[in-house]
Amino acid sequence: MTEYILVGAEDRVEARSNTIKLHGPDGFEGMRRAGRLAAEILDALVPHVVPGVTTQDIDDIVYRMTLDGGGTPATLGYRGYTKSCCTSINHVVCHGIPADKALKDGDIVNVDVTPILDGWHGDTSRMYLVGDVALKARKLVDVTYECLMLGLEQAKPGNRLGDISHAIQAHAEKHRYGVVRDFCGHGVGRLFHDSPEVVHAGRPGTGPELKPGMFFTVEPMINIGRAECKMLDDGWTAVTRDRSLSAQFEHSIGITETGHEVFTKSPKGLDKPPY
16 A cells, blocks of 8 residues: 655655655745756757767766756766766667767757755756757657656546556557666655656556655656667666667656646757757
């Protein structure tokens, strides 16, 4: 049986537990600020994600903007991770590590950022089209965004996490794409990763009930080919086993009395490429 707990802005949160936290108005305000900073960083990257730019260049911009915004990058030093964001190119599913690798014309890349602002985590990612991108890759990006938005339509009180999962899976599989099971969304707030786990494939009417005050991410990873992934030797980078293209979008949201609030929506309306 799922357990829920009401938490206030001043309550100490020391570790992840299986209990789902329900937040009040102060929590919503904190997540709005952190989410806006995260979205502003992704907005600012738009003119920089072009052929010839390295993923380390992108990471440098994320680092500077996070600090200039009064935050710190959650990934920097997280379990030994040494960068301020994740950059996942083409067949990389998630957690690609920024390096001196230059983006090429036709690449698709996901940039995932999580600034911590006043103790709150704003976790979000977007896809970027690098130069002239093939129609097949553009379609994958479009469908992945549609999967996210269809999942979010189910994010309202009284529904269950399985309703979000099923909406995503049904749309992806309608296009004969694979839905990654190895990674999922998660509770978020003053912890980077918290309960509940938000899987992106499942049956409607199953899983924990959605209640006002829940904060979590929805971040479907969709592959053109099969759903299976494998980890590279660096211990972070996940790639598609069949080397097919993968795409992902992510928002941090809070369940409200009547639906949900997206904390990481782009202030400039740049939520979906082309930008």
